[in-house]
Amino acid sequence: MNALAWNCQGLGAPRKIQFLKDVTRSEKPVFVFLSETISSYSKMEELSSSLGFEGFMAVEPQGRSGGIALFWKNTDSVVLRSCSRFHIDVLIRTTDNKDWRLTGIYGEPGRANRHKTWDLLRNLSRDANLPWCLVGDFNNVTSQKDKKGGPPYPEFLIDGFNSCLHDANLQDLDIIGHQFTWEKGRNTDHWTEVRLDRVLANNDWLERFHTAKVYNLEGSPSDHSPLLLVPDSMNRGNRKRHFRFENAWLTEPACFQIVKSCWEEEDNGSVIQKLKSCANSLDIWGKDRLKDETGNWVDWNSGFPEMIKEYFQKLYTEKQSQGEEVLSCISKQISEQQNLTLLETVKAEEVKEAVFGMHPDKAPGPDGITKNKKCSMPESNWGSRWWRNWIVFQKNWNI
Structure with a gap:
């Protein structure tokens, strides 16, 4: 039941279409909500089909701005409740008869009209007799911590949005990964980052999906990052992934011991078998290696960005080394x-x-x-x- 929400800022560029295809292929969302599509209804229908979704709903833009769309995998599992230029609200039917509600939101871009988005959320909440979740670009922040760079965010907009969330009995879900979802002016003196995209839910939805996670999928060709909502976080964690050796493991004595043990256990095996054995063992061991040099656990909010910066500073610091042993193993070509x-x-x-x-x-x-x-x-x-x-x-x- 994973859901992807992305403000694509127009789908005219082929690279954006390709990015969307790559994300849907890798993350396999059941629902995709797009805002600022700046695309016709027929183009959204064609895109929905090409991505492998059976059902869709799209609202065309006005002129060269706006436009939203919602795609879903199974036509029979979704019932459209209501829609407008700024929202698509659907009922999701489940096989265990525990239906819930999903709403894609595109907040009013103009600050003078932001109150219209708040009124929309309040009106939708009056019919919230089901577990309810909202995804999209709300074009608002809940505190000054949601903004980095540039002038402070207007307090009246922060207060208005928080008042709306209180009235609608909605809670803001934390994001795993980079905390900002929109940016402009990267690598300039005016670089600004803001958390405009988010996932909201009422208490009933949070009680049902108590392991829900929201991931920031960076690398977008738009100024906005896509958000991936995983109601059952175990789904994403169980996906098969390829083994990748981390150079940071070389600082851990246990890494050498694991390699040595695997190599000796596969003494009669081929080199390929030994490598596979090492990869499997290191993959299991490496999942718990998120510590700094002092042995303290770190995460995005407590030391992880600094640890990454320090690691690459050391990695790209020039060091004197002797390579005779390596060069002696290379055969002459001339x-x-x-x-x-x-x-x-x-x-x-x-x-x-x-x-x-x-x-x-x-x-x-x-x-x-x-x-x-x-x-x-x-x-x-x-x-x-x-x-x-x-x-x-x-x-x-x-x-």
């Missing part, structure tokens, strides 16, 4: 004669003849350099020498 040829003194005439003898439109060879039979250098080492000689050529010919 002969001594070829090496002497590559080390010969470069003559300006030789470089000029090679450069001016090239055809401008011929396809390059395996080394990426265009070949030409007029070159005086042997074809086997022509490309390698050309790059080494180019700087000398520039200097000698003043180009």
